[in-house]
Amino acid sequence: MEQKIYDVIVIGAGSMGMAAGYFLAKSGKSTLLLDSFNPPHNKGSHHEDTRIIRYAYGEGAEYVPFALKAQELWNDLEKATGKQLFLQTGVLNVGPEQSDFIQNIISSSETYSLPLDVLYSREVNSRWPGISLSNEYIGCFEPTSGVLKCEECIEAYRVLAIKHGAEILTNSRVKEINIHDNRVTIKTDDQTFQSESLIVSAGAWSKELLSQLDLNLPLEPVRKTFAWFDAAEKLYNHKDFPAFAFETIQGLYYGFPSIDGSGLKVGRHDGGEKINPDNQIPGFGELPEDEADLIQFLNAFMPHSQQLKYGKTCIYTLTPDENFIIDLHPKYSNIAIASGFSGHGFKFSSAVGKNLAELIILGKTEQDISLFSINRFN
Known part of the structure; x- marks a missing residue:
């Protein structure tokens, strides 16, 4: 029997790959998605319920059009x-007023006319009694942003990709x-596949x-690492308390309100230990600093939270500049790459x-993705 040749094979059916699989299949391309696990799973970057989406971007104004387009597409996914x-x-x-993080947020909001409330520390403390800010910090509150249910998003794209004819091999x-x-051959442990x-x-x-x-x-x-803590629901529930990112002297922390009684969720964005993903990764609490680091943040800024529930x-x-890689292979115009989401x-x-999907189908994208070029590493 003659082997099927797919239009596109996607290696890695996580958040980026699953979305690509949907857009490819929807466009009529015969698409196969391959994954070492069964998405959504807990072996990558985007599991455990929630991720923040924000538009006035502390990492640079170049990201704002991309974030706004992403939100438009999330809205489309909800409707579908x-x-x-x-x-x-x-x-x-939250951060020191003159920090790059805060200044990028303010300038992003001004450049793109995004709603943003810039608040002194006393205004933050008054508006959200669960927060305790000292005078060296200010707050930038973006009312239109919020929280994505990350695993449900991946599952939604999976269902729609299959509906449009994509095949997923987990x-x-x-x-x-x-x-x-110009033809691609992919070998797994026990099968071989081909695509254009x-x-x-x-x-x-x-890598x-x-x-x-x-x-x-x-x-x-x-x-x-990240963890959930028992918290006073009156202060930290998701109808009254926002998602957050704090740039502090100790580091950059982020978190989520208690959603349906889940507890206050907190993680640290910077730092971390280099790993080989094929090796056993220490679980939360196996390193002594895991809990202590998050506790010191909460004690300083959200003192009404309580004990650890689980982590x-x-x-x-990571890439060296913490910007993404989204590009065609420098030698092969039929290979697109998405990695280093940092x-x-x-x-x-x-x-x-x-x-x-646009890179594969058209060889170019509607949006400017030059910031994410592979050539910047040459």
């Missing part, structure tokens, strides 16, 4: 599925990639896979998926 995937809790960003790790006469085009969006495993395609990218997988780990895949990528994954 009839599910609530976004909670408009607002997002409170628990199937890719062992070998070959390119010959390829997308690699394999998170912490991207290893791309090395088979003569591409050595500076990608660094890092262990990250989890995930993986960031701990702030999930909110964009709807737009990343659309851009990956």
Whole structure:
């Protein structure tokens, strides 16, 4: 029996890959998605319920159009599925007034006419009694932003991708990639597949896979932790309390209100230990600083929270500048790459998926993605 040749194979069916699979299948491309696990799963960056989406962007105004497009596509996904995937809790960003983080947020809001309340510390403390800010900090509250239900988003794209004809093969790790006469051959443990085009969006495993395609990218997988704490629901429930990001002397922390009694969720964005994703990653609490680091943040800024409920780990895949990689392979125009999302990528994954589909189908994107070029590493 003659082997089927797909239009596109996607390696890595997580947030970016699953969205790309949907947009490809919807456009009529025969699409196969391969994943080492069964998405949504807990082996990557985008599991455990929630991720923040914000538009006035502390990492730089260049991200704002991308974030706004992503939100438009999340709204489309909600309409297509009839599910609530976004909670408009607002997002409170806190930091020293002259920090790059805060100044980028303010300038982003001004450039793109985004609603933003700039608040002195006493105004923050009065508006949200669960927060205790000292005078060296200010708050920037973005009322239209909020929280995405990350696992439900991935599952929604999975359902729609299959509905449009995509095939998804789970628990199937890719062992070998070959390119010959502009055709792609993919080998797993027990099967071989062929396609005209390829997308690699394999998170912490991207570096290893791309090395088979003569591409050595500076990608660094890092262990990250986050945890839920018992909290006074009257102060921290998601109808009264925002998602947040705090730039402090100790580091950059982020978190979420208590959603349906889940507890206050807190993580640290910077720091972390370099890892090999194929090795056993220490669970939350196996390193003594895991809980202590988050407790010191809460004691300083949200003292009405209480004891630890439980914690989890995930993986960031960092680039040196912490900007993403979304581009075509420098040698192969039929291979698109999405990696290095550096701990702030999930909110964009709807737009990343659309851009990956456009790279494969059109060879270019509607949006400007030059910030994410591979060539910046040369």
